[in-house]
Amino acid sequence: xxxxxxxxxxRRKFQAIRGTRDLLPPETELWNRVEQTAHxxxxxxxxxxxxxxxxxxxxxxxxxxxxxTDIVSKxxxxxxxxxxxxxxxxxxxxxxxxxxxxxxxxxxESFLFYLSQFISKVEQRLAAGExxxxxxxxxxxxxxxxxxxxxQVLPDSADAHTNDKRKLLTVEILVALDLLKFGERVSLxxxxxxxxxxxxxxxxxxxxxxxxxxxAMGPMFRRERPQKGRYRQFYQIDAEVLETVxxxxxxxxxxxxxxxxxxxxxxxxxxxxxxxKVGLQGATLFINSIGHNADNCxxxxxxxLKSALEKVKDKLGADxxxxxxxxxxxxxxxxxxxxxxxIATLPHIADHLCDDCKAHYAAVKRQLELRGVLYQENWRxxxxxxxxxxxxxxxxxxxxxxxxxxCGGGRxxxxxxxxxxxxxxxxxxAIGEDRLILALQESGKGQAQQGRDVYIAWMGxxxxxxxxxxxxxxxxxxxxxxxxxxxxxxGKALGQADxxxxxxxxxxxxxxxxxxxxxxxILSTGEQQKSVSS
Ligand code: ATP
Ligand code: MG
Numbered sequence: 360x361x362x363x364x365x366x367x368x369x370r371r372k373f374q375a376i377r378g379t380r381d382l383l384p385p386e387t388e389l390w391n392r393v394e395q396t397a398h399x400x401x402x403x404x405x406x407x408x409x410x411x412x413x414x415x416x417x418x419x420x421x422x423x424x425x426x427x428t429d430i431v432s433k434x435x436x437x438x439x440x441x442x443x444x445x446x447x448x449x450x451x452x453x454x455x456x457x458x459x460x461x462x463x464x465x466x467x468e469s470f471l472f473y474l475s476q477f478i479s480k481v482e483q484r485l486a487a488g489e490x491x492x493x494x495x496x497x498x499x500x501x502x503x504x505x506x507x508x509x510x511q512v513l514p515d516s517a518d519a520h521t522n523d524k525r526k527l528l529t530v531e532i533l534v535a536l537d538l539l540k541f542g543e544r545v546s547l548x549x550x551x552x553x554x555x556x557x558x559x560x561x562x563x564x565x566x567x568x569x570x571x572x573x574x575a576m577g578p579m580f581r582r583e584r585p586q587k588g589r590y591r592q593f594y595q596i597d598a599e600v601l602e603t604v605x606x607x608x609x610x611x612x613x614x615x616x617x618x619x620x621x622x623x624x625x626x627x628x629x630x631x632x633x634x635x636k637v638g639l640q641g642a643t644l645f646i647n648s649i650g651h652n653a654d655n656c657x658x659x660x661x662x663x664l665k666s667a668l669e670k671v672k673d674k675l676g677a678d679x680x681x682x683x684x685x686x687x688x689x690x691x692x693x694x695x696x697x698x699x700x701x702i703a704t705l706p707h708i709a710d711h712l713c714d715d716c717k718a719h720y721a722a723v724k725r726q727l728e729l730r731g732v733l734y735q736e737n738w739r740x741x742x743x744x745x746x747x748x749x750x751x752x753x754x755x756x757x758x759x760x761x762x763x764x765x766c767g768g769g770r771x772x773x774x775x776x777x778x779x780x781x782x783x784x785x786x787x788x789a790i791g792e793d794r795l796i797l798a799l800q801e802s803g804k805g806q807a808q809q810g811r812d813v814y815i816a817w818m819g820x821x822x823x824x825x826x827x828x829x830x831x832x833x834x835x836x837x838x839x840x841x842x843x844x845x846x847x848x849x850g851k852a853l854g855q856a857d858x859x860x861x862x863x864x865x866x867x868x869x870x871x872x873x874x875x876x877x878x879x880x881i882l883s884t885g886e887q888q889k890s891v892s893s
Contacts, residue, residue, distance in 0.1 A: 378583070378591025389796055389805050390594075393637050394576060397596050397790075400633045404625070406572040406598060411554040413578065417544040423553035423774060425745025427685060434581040436547040442490055444541050450477040451536055458533045464515065467525070474507055474532065493543050503535040547580035551597040552746070552771065552787055553778070559601050560780035570602035570622065570784075576792070588762030588794045599787035600626055601775065616719045619784060623750045623770060624726030626786055630766060631732050634754065638804040639795065641757040642765070644733065647740040648720035649688070650712045651748045651772075660711035661687055671701050691739040694761070707738045716749055723750055746771040750786065758801030759794055766790040810860025812838040814882075816852035819869040826867050829877070833865075856882060 375381060382390060398408070421431045454477055457470045481500065484490040492500065510528040514521060548554060555573055558564075564571045576596045583589055600622055608615050627644065634642050650657035668675070668683045668690060675683075675698055679690045691702060712720065727734055734752075742751045751769035759765070768788025775783035799805040813833055817826040823846070830842040841859060843852065849866060856864045866878040880887045 376591070378585035380590065380592075386796070386805075389799065390792070393792065393795060393799070394596070396637045397574070397576065397633060400629065400636055401574045401598060404572070404629045406574045406629075409555060409558060409573045409575050411548070411551060411558065411575050411577070414545045414547050415554055415557065417546040419553050419557055419778070420546055420549060423556065423746060423778060424550065428743055428745060430549045430581060430744070434583055435549055436580050436582060437544055438546075439540065439542050440545045441542040444490070447477070447480055447484070447541065450480060455533060455536060458529055461525075461529060470529070471507075471511060477536075478504060478507060490541060491543050492541065496540050499535060499539045503532065503539060506531045506535060549579055549581045550744075550789060551575050551577075551579070551595060552599060552774070552785075552789070555597070555599045555787070556601070556775045556778050556780070556783075556785065559775060559783070560778060564601065565603035565781050565783065570600045572598070572600050574598040586762070588759050588791075588797055590793060594792035596790040596792055597787065598626065598629070599785060601783055601785045603775075603780075604782040604784060612715070613718070616715055617722055619749075619770070619786075620719050620722030620726055623723045623786055624730060624732070626768070626788065627727060627734075627752060628730045628732050630754070630768075630788055630790070633790075634765075634795075637795070637799065638802075639756055639765070639798055640802045640804065643735060643755050644752060645737040645740050645755070646723070646727075646734045646750065646752045647708070647737055648712060648716055648723070648749050649708060649741055649747060649751055649769075650716040653713060656711070656713040656716055657708070657748075660706070660708050663706050663711065664688070664690075667705050671704075674698075674701050688741040689743065691741050692743065702739070709738055719749055742767060742769055746774045746777075748772055752788070756794070756798040758798050762794060764791065765794045765798060810862070811841045811856075812861070813863045813865055814841045814852070814856030814859060814861035815843070815865045815867065816847070816849055816856065817843075817867040818846055818849065819872070821872045822867040822869055825872050826865075829865060829867070853880070853882075 401408075417435070417437050420435060424431050426432065450473060454470065454473045457466065457473060461467050461470050478500075481490065485492065506528055510525065510532065513525055513528070555575065559571065559573075574597060577594065578592050579595050580592055582591055585591060602622075627646075631642070631644060650660065652658060665683060665687045668679075668687055672680055672683060675690070676693075676695050679693055679695070679698060682689045690698075691705070693699075693702060709720075724734070737753075740751050740753055741747075742753070747769040749770045749772075752767070753764050754766040755763040756765045757763070766788055768786070770784070770786040772784040773782075774785055775781065796805065815826045815830060817823050826842055830840045833840045841856075841861065843855065847855070849868070853864055861882055864880040864882055866880060870876075871878055875891060876889050877891075878887060878889050
């Protein structure tokens with residue numbers, strides 16, 4: 360590399376990765392205000408904050424969110440988390456090198472020796488908990504061990520049959536060695552519900568007073584096409600209510616359903632209270648019930664929907680045509696203009712709910728009315744994640760273009776059980792914080808307070824000492840203070856104060872110090888006032 364190229368490389372300008380962005384002041388003040396409001400409002404409803412890891416085992420998300428969903432099938436950031444296995448890799452390399460050249464008895468023995476070394480090292484580290492193997496890797500390891508044993512018991516004879524068998528087993532071993540992957544597949548979280556459920560199980564929260572009410576906030580990651588309101592790292596504010604089913608709950612099914620409806624309505628009431636408190640205008644709440652997974656409910660409806668879709672298949676776009684087989688409900692989500700008239704003729708799920716789901720949905724609406732929460736029903740609101748059942752809801756806000764959903768949520772009874780926990784009911788929502796902030800800014804509610812309270816204009820050594828004391832006192836009293844590090848003429852200092860949007864300038868010159876006076880200038884009016892310094 361020439362010196363010139365090296366210099367150029369050195370000065371390379373880095374940029375944030377596409378779909379990620381820096382949140383800068385003063386906008387971050389608005390983010391803090393929104394988050395602070397969430398802490399306060401959620402606390403008044405008895406929720407506690409849970410802070411979750413940013414990455415988890417990939418399998419947690421593929422199980423919870425669903426392998427067929429867009430999120431899991433194409434949007435997750437996943438990687439292999441490798442432990443420090445250099446010693447194992449060295450032994451593995453020796454076996455790999457020996458394998459293809461085994462001919463003599465001695466070479467065979469040395470191949471088997473290093474292979475057994477490799478296997479026992481892996482097993483030791485597994486036993487010591489220094490190595491984690493995915494379930495696939497564990498079965499790859501046991502396949503390797505079986506082939507190894509087969510090779511070991513092979514007679515020494517050099518007849519053609521035994522030789523062929525030996526060669527075959529050696530090749531099998533080399534392939535198995537290549538396949539064996541250490542470490543585990545992990546993903547940056549694309550959403551929070553799966554992690555909350557995992558934590559609920561891991562910390563035995565079913566032993567806490569039920570229901571358990573939790574909220575979380577932080578970044579989520581999805582590899583989507585970046586556009587306004589859609590990023591690859593975005594932020595969610597998430598709340599979940601989990602309740603392990605009592606063994607005797609089935610005895611009083613009607614009562615349980617009514618209780619669930621109250622919980623659903625209260626979750627939505629909290630959400631709308633939060634939106635109200637942050638000053639979001641024009642938010643619209645859409646609700647629906649997507650029933651539960653049974654023949655006399657959603658499964659029956661999906662079958663009817665599917666056959667209705669088959670009849671109009673030719674008139675649908677490619678995406679919807681594909682979804683007829685993979686996930687017919689998602690066709691209802693379509694925003695394609697040409698499909699809208701056709702979708703309007705499809706059967707509605709409300710006409711196919713079982714009696715329980717019907718009763719639950721009616722109770723949710725009643726409970727919302729009781730709480731003065733306005734809603735609109737939207738029979739096409741199905742949500743894209745696998746785990747939802749019964750109540751689904753979404754909130755849209757104006758000013759966001761086509762990315763106008765600021766929150767999505769729903770009930771997910773059964774998810775905790777699917778992840779290995781006890782039978783548990785759940786409901787929750789996720790607010791898209793980026794979009795909420797955009798909506799607040801669009802409606803003029805996003806003005807962050809800029810600037811400082813006080814700019815200290817000082818000149819002279821003694822004045823500087825007084826300025827430091829003044830800054831300390833003012834900051835202790837909670838004012839934001841700018842104390843310039845170098846002396847400047849008062850005219851320049853006042854200009855600087857203006858630029859920073861300061862409300863007051865505190866003027867300290869040697870005159871002021873010797874007279875023990877402070878001159879305070881109100882920058883918006885130019886009014887000036889002297890007072891005795893303490
Ligand atoms: P959309 O239909 O807009 O893609 P979604 O159904 O995928 O949303 P959820 O998984 O329900 O979204 O997430 C809840 C909320 O998180 C959304 O309503 C939205 O406000 C926000 N959100 C989702 N994906 C993104 C993203 N890539 N960038 C910014 N916000 C997002
Ligand atoms: Mg999406």
